[in-house]
Amino acid sequence: MSEAEENGKDVTDEGEENGITMVDVLNEEEERELDAAAVLGGSDDTSCTYDLGYVKRQALYACVTCCPADSGRLAGVCLACSYHCHGDHELIELYTKRHFRCDCGNSKFPNNACKLLKEKLPENPENEYNQNFRGAYCTCHRPYPDPEDTLDDEMIQCCICEDWYHGRHSGTQVPPGDDYAEMICNQCLNKHKFLASYTGLAVTAVKSEETKDAVDIEASSENSQKENITDNGQVKVEENGKKDVLEKDLKKEDSKDGPKIEKDLKKEDSKDGPKIDVSGCKLLSIPKQNIPEGAVFLPEHWRKQLCTCDDCKIKYKNEGIMYLLDEEDTVAFYEESGKTRDRSHTAPVQRELEALSSLDRVTRTEMVHEYNTLSFSLREYLRKFAENKKVVRDEDIKEFFSQLAANKKQRPGPCVQQFCK
Known part of the structure; x- marks a missing residue:
């Protein structure tokens, strides 16, 4: 043998x-x-999640059979209802959505009652719907998978609007997948303009003209590069004869030929400038940033850098994005929780x-x-x-x-x- x-x-x-x-x-x-446990997050495939209220994050499906794209009725059903109430229907897998209550059997399903729970309100007013519930995605508004799209391109979900975008339609170069944790699309950046202040946290890569290799630029690793601070508060990085303007943390002293930036923000600025109080709003100590033309790709734990002062919390609340301050809101937390529950x-x-x-x-x-x-x-x-x-x-x-x-x-x-x- x-x-x-x-x-x-x-x-x-x-x-x-x-x-x-x-x-x-x-x-x-x-x-x-x-x-499977990561995608489903430990969801129960036998019980409707309606009684749990607005679940922080769960796997959802849209039923095209019950709510055709041209019906004007957008609805989502939980995992259990996709099996027991829509098993022989055409479904769209929506992956996960935040703060959602199962719609199965409510007024959006006039001809199909929920088989798992009979008593439900006609609507769930706090549910939010986007074009994904019609089977459309990205700025191109195409289905996924798209039978007419012959290009191999990844789909990336915005952590705010939760729509999915083709990498080539993100408006910028997509960094390697292991280098970023979340993405904010350009539409959401323009809708929530104060978030532009945090674009300096974005994952950035420079390509050398000779090697074409991607190089991550970090505030703590610039020993092999020459730096000069420009007038608008950015840093020019010169590598192999090529200059690129990159967003950077300016909490350091520049070279002797450039202006001096105080390391300790607790000290007073120059006599002509205001005194910065780091115990207050972080935005006062962050150089003003313009809204980029494309999406922003952010590293893991970037949410910990968000300001949580009273004024900023009011902004989060008024613009409906308080969930950014909740680390359990992330898809990564959801997936890890699902894996942990399934290890047994x-x-x-x-x-x-x-x-x-x-x-x-x-x-x-x-x-x-x-x-x-x-x-x-x-x-x-x-x-x-x-x-x-x-x-x-x-x-x-x-x-x-x-x-x-x-x-x-x-x-x-x-x-x-x-x-x-």
Whole structure:
């Protein structure tokens, strides 16, 4: 028996490995479970979330069958209702939305009552809806996935309006995904103009003309670069003969040829300037910024830098963005919470690996063959649901396994013995 066969891999007649090990199967299953838990945030698929009120963040779906795009009725339903009340309908996956109460069965669904909760108010006045509930996204107002779009482009969600944007339509160069945590679209920056003061926190990258490599510019790592402060409170960075103007924290002393910036903002400014009180509004000590032409990409924990003085809190409240001061509002917090709640379900994977190692080689090989057959058949069966945008129900899964059992041919025992000799 070959080494590949001993490790539980499927081998073709030409000797090439085809398939995966059972260890890979279990590890991939664990990863899929964690990904699903992150998206669903530990949502209950049996109980409607309506009684929980306006949930801070939850997975939502829009039913095109009940609320067509041209009906003028925008509505969202929770995970459980997507299964039990709209299982055979065409649904749009909205990922997550904040401060939302399930609409299923209310006045927006005149012909489809909620099967999980009968008593519901006609409307949820605090719910907010955008074009996503009609199946449209970005400034191009196209569906996702777009059958007419042949370009491979990522979709990025604005942390304020929660619409999704193509990277190429963000109005700026998108930094690497690991470098930023949240994005604010240009429309929201123009709507909430005082947020422009924080654009200096944005993730910025410079490309060298020679290497074309992206270089992160941070306030604390400028030893290899030459800096000069301009008149409008920005910093010119000169690298490999190329000059770029970048937003920067100015709480440092410049070179001898430039103006001097006080490190300690608790001290008085020059005699001609006002005294800055850092215990008050942070905006007084931040250089004034113009609203950029495109979106702004912000690093992790950037919200901790937001001013929380009384005047700024009034601005957040009046403009309906108080949630920016709540760290539990972020999608990252939601996803991590979902993974944490689901870890108890992933513990059995280790026991399954131990059980697998105790099996003999013949049984392990047969299990891999059976798994590959099952995986291929299931993918082909589910393809029609994906093409028709249909939800897979329990009845569909039962039908699949019934067909699989009916079509399965019994393998002769001696073939297995000969294969392993």
